[in-house]
Amino acid sequence: MTEELTTCDLTCPSSPTGSEKTSTGLNTKEMDFEQPIFSVLSGGVKQQQQAEDTAVATSPTGTTADSESGIFSGEYEVCVEHEAELDWFCGTETKLICSHCAIVGPCHGHTVTPLATRVTAVRNQLVDVCEKMQLQALRVERFINQTLTAKEQKLQVAATRAREQVLAQVNAARDALEEEEQRLLEEVQREEERVEECLLTQRAHWSKALASLTQTRSGLVHTLTHTPDAQLVTSVQEISDRVEEADGVGEPCDTQQLNLKANCSDSKLLRGLWATAVLLGPNAYGSSFLRFDERTVSPLLSLSEDLYTLTFFYKKARQSPPYDPARFDCWPNALGSLAMSSGTHSWVVDVGQSGAFKVGVCYTSMERKGSGNEARLGHNSQSWVLSHYDGDYSFCHAGKKEPLQVARKPQRIGLLLDWPSQTLLFYEAVSSTVLHSVTHHFSAALLPAFAVTDCSITILH
Secondary structure (H helix, E strand, O other), X not given: OOOOOOOOOOOOOOOHHHHHHHHHOOOOOOOOOOOOOHHHHHHHHHHHHHHHHHHHHHOOHHHHHHHXXXXXXXXXXXXXXXXXXXXXXXXXXXXXXXXXXXXXXXXOOOOEEEHHHHHHHHXXXXXXXXXXXXXXXXXXHHHHHHHHHHHHHHHHHHHHHHHHHHHHHHHHHHHHHHHHHHHHHHHHHHHHHHHHHHHHHHHHHHXXXXXXXXXXXXXXXXXXXXXXXXXXXXXXXXHHHHHHHHHOOOOOXXXXXXXXXXXXXXXXXXXXXXXXXXXXXXXXXXXXXXXXXXXXXXXXEEEOOOOOEEEEOOOOOOOOOOXXXXXXXXXXXXXXXXXXXXXEEEEEEEOOOOOEEEEEEEEOOOOOOOOOHHHOOOOOOOEEEEEEEOOXXXXXXXXXXXXXXXXXXXXXXXXXEEOXXXXXXXXXXXXXXEEEEEEOOOOOOEEEEEEEOOOEEEEEO
């Protein structure tokens, strides 16, 4: 709200006509005295209106201004320079002045207002401010009594529902885990009993065969040492039958039937929960120092200065890099800088730009030279990789390709190597969805392995 300052025509106090015009020309704003905010100010405002009516009828200008203002109690402030009543307000210098100051004095030409008008405007402003404050107080009181109270009630309901949801989810997970645990333990028990039965059968069979061989051998040895020559010659057929019987025993051999099946304890549920706990849990693992080892980068690839990005050259580089026994010279491969032989490690590769790549691990001893499968990732027994080519995803090891069902093209692929459990896991880094996992007895240190034949891939941190 802004103040309205009115410029008025002034005359000397000796002119009663001008004074009457000034007094009667005031336009007082009508107020609703029934509103609560006016209960405090109504007395002063009503007195002010009564004083204005009396002043217009009986008093000169100075008395009218004093009564209307409501701030003087019959005493008048007098201009020191002109000894006239200070019944005007100079808006330019924001001070009280007399009519002479406004006409011929220092405030000539300034914006001036009758003091009563100015007081009325200030009082109206104060009334408006108080009314707004009262309305704001009502809103605050309503917010406290209604909104906050309702929020408190809703909070209790929401918190109870959240606790119930947590307990329901945990109980569901616990029930599923208990059922899975029971199923896996029974499966392991059945497999153990099967192998034990096979071992008992094999033991009984070969124990009997051993006894038969021992008896036959003893008989032949006795025949050899105690039979006269003439009788030995005539016993050739009998000796041949015994030898044939011994040959029928056969040779013992170790088979997979005598071993516990490696996948008898395999569970997608447990593997997924384990991977989620490792990747998203409070002790999430990460290899922050992993980079591409520039000594291993193929001449078909370009390595960024920060050693994080590999880019494929569509044409072979004109100038080959210096010879290095660690460098792949034919296949577009590169290895990571971190050897892993203990603990748990994970890293993420941005593959969103590439339509043909491989990510995985390999032994440090993998062949680096030549165009044979020994130096080709996924085509030998020393490398395990997830491959993407021509729109298809697959897991490759020892020349065998296992197709993978991928719902959507991953922009980032994460790898998790848990050495204690000898598990290698590939996952979609954004959703932590497991793409593939493999359990293998790794016999030597492993290195992160990469290949790219389209655009580029980047190790993320």
